[in-house]
Amino acid sequence: MRQDSRLSRMLHVLIHMGHHDGAMTSEMIAKMLDTNPVVIRRTMAGLREKGYVTSEKGHGGGWTLARSLDELTLLDIYRAVGEPSVFAVGPAYDMPGCVIEQAVNTTLKDVFAEAEQLLLQRFAGVTLVEIARDFSPPARPDGAGDAKCRDGGVDNPSS
Amino acid sequence: MRQDSRLSRMLHVLIHMGHHDGAMTSEMIAKMLDTNPVVIRRTMAGLREKGYVTSEKGHGGGWTLARSLDELTLLDIYRAVGEPSVFAVGPAYDMPGCVIEQAVNTTLKDVFAEAEQLLLQRFAGVTLVEIARDFSPPARPDGAGDAKCRDGGVDNPSS
DNA sequence: AAGATTCGTCACAACATAAGTTACATGATT
DNA sequence: AATCATGTAACTTATGTTGTGACGAATCTT
Numbered sequence: 001m002r003q004d005s006r007l008s009r010m011l012h013v014l015i016h017m018g019h020h021d022g023a024m025t026s027e028m029i030a031k032m033l034d035t036n037p038v039v040i041r042r043t044m045a046g047l048r049e050k051g052y053v054t055s056e057k058g059h060g061g062g063w064t065l066a067r068s069l070d071e072l073t074l075l076d077i078y079r080a081v082g083e084p085s086v087f088a089v090g091p092a093y094d095m096p097g098c099v100i101e102q103a104v105n106t107t108l109k110d111v112f113a114e115a116e117q118l119l120l121q122r123f124a125g126v127t128l129v130e131i132a133r134d135f136s137p138p139a140r141p142d143g144a145g146d147a148k149c150r151d152g153g154v155d156n157p158s159s
Numbered sequence: 160m161r162q163d164s165r166l167s168r169m170l171h172v173l174i175h176m177g178h179h180d181g182a183m184t185s186e187m188i189a190k191m192l193d194t195n196p197v198v199i200r201r202t203m204a205g206l207r208e209k210g211y212v213t214s215e216k217g218h219g220g221g222w223t224l225a226r227s228l229d230e231l232t233l234l235d236i237y238r239a240v241g242e243p244s245v246f247a248v249g250p251a252y253d254m255p256g257c258v259i260e261q262a263v264n265t266t267l268k269d270v271f272a273e274a275e276q277l278l279l280q281r282f283a284g285v286t287l288v289e290i291a292r293d294f295s296p297p298a299r300p301d302g303a304g305d306a307k308c309r310d311g312g313v314d315n316p317s318s
Numbered sequence: 319a320a321g322a323t324t325c326g327t328c329a330c331a332a333c334a335t336a337a338g339t340t341a342c343a344t345g346a347t348t
Numbered sequence: 349a350a351t352c353a354t355g356t357a358a359c360t361t362a363t364g365t366t367g368t369g370a371c372g373a374a375t376c377t378t
Contacts (some may be wrong), residue, residue, distance in 0.1 A: 005248070
């Protein structure tokens with residue numbers, strides 16, 4: 001199957017929101033990510049439950065950041081999107097009846113656990129503002145490097 | 160989808176083969192793993208291509224180890240089964256048009272690459288004989304602890 | 319009050335990939 | 349020749365994310 005892109009997408013959205021004044025509608029976000037508003041609502045629901053964003057209905061409604069980007073880590077977002085299983089490979093059975101398979105599972109479990117622990121430690125050590133810093137290094141005065149998505153210019157509709 | 164269990168299964172099979180005299184047929188192995196002979200042939204094909212096992216047709220045929228268990232690492236087997244993608248999560252796009260998404264991808268790629276590197280290093284450091292050691296610690300004289308699978312007694316058909 | 323906007327959610331289709339299954343050809347042994 | 353066992357193609361099944369349509373509820377504008 002295709003890989004789970006919820007974490008990546010939500011990071012993308014949240015950083016945009018950090019650079020955006022006012023609420024963003026699911027439709028705006030969906031266009032940015034080249035997908036469907038329902039998918040956005042579905043995924044953002046997890047962030048709302050954690051209190052990272054708020055949503056408002058009706059005119060002028062949409063999604064708003066409830067925390068600043070330096071108060072959110074990759075780990076927070078990973079957990080908010082449902083803490084999906086990190087690995088695409090794993091044991092054949094959880095409770096094997098064969099002692100050999102048990103030994104195999106034990107070994108694999110150890111190795112994968114160590115890798116996952118490293119991954120989550122790294123996740124915990126990176127805030128969204130640090131990612132945002134990567135993309136606009138010296139903040140060019142002509143405005144290039146500003147948030148622009150695949151359709152170009154969902155943000156800052158300065159036209 | 161369920162996790163990819165090819166690595167786990169092949170480890171299981173190979174260790175059994177290391178404790179088994181003569182060739183093992185796909186059907187014997189399939190019964191051990193509670194699956195289908197075709198699945199076995201399909202997966203073992205990768206091991207054969209790497210030269211880790213050989214297969215013989217006809218009467219008395221089947222699968223035979225071409226290397227001893229101390230000459231095979233988890234990494235070897237992982238690669239032989241097609242080196243499937245380790246992670247179930249990943250970026251939404253490979254070539255995003257948005258600089259924010261690019262920054263997100265760069266960060267995630269770094270973190271995942273580090274975790275994968277650790278994983279493969281660990282894989283490379285574990286031989287199958289070490290796993291086999293785990294399951295039969297002092298080799299009890301009554302024969303308990305011998306290779307016995309979910310149906311009990313596919314190995315050593317001493318009856 | 320009416321209408322438009324926007325989220326919330328259900329329900330179902332689309333898609334990808336490992337796994338399971340059937341069928342048949344090929345080669346080796348008895 | 350018969351049997352056994354692999355080799356492989358083709359199809360189905362299973363599982364989870366993603367994609368869509370439909371409709372209700374809440375909120376703002378006129």
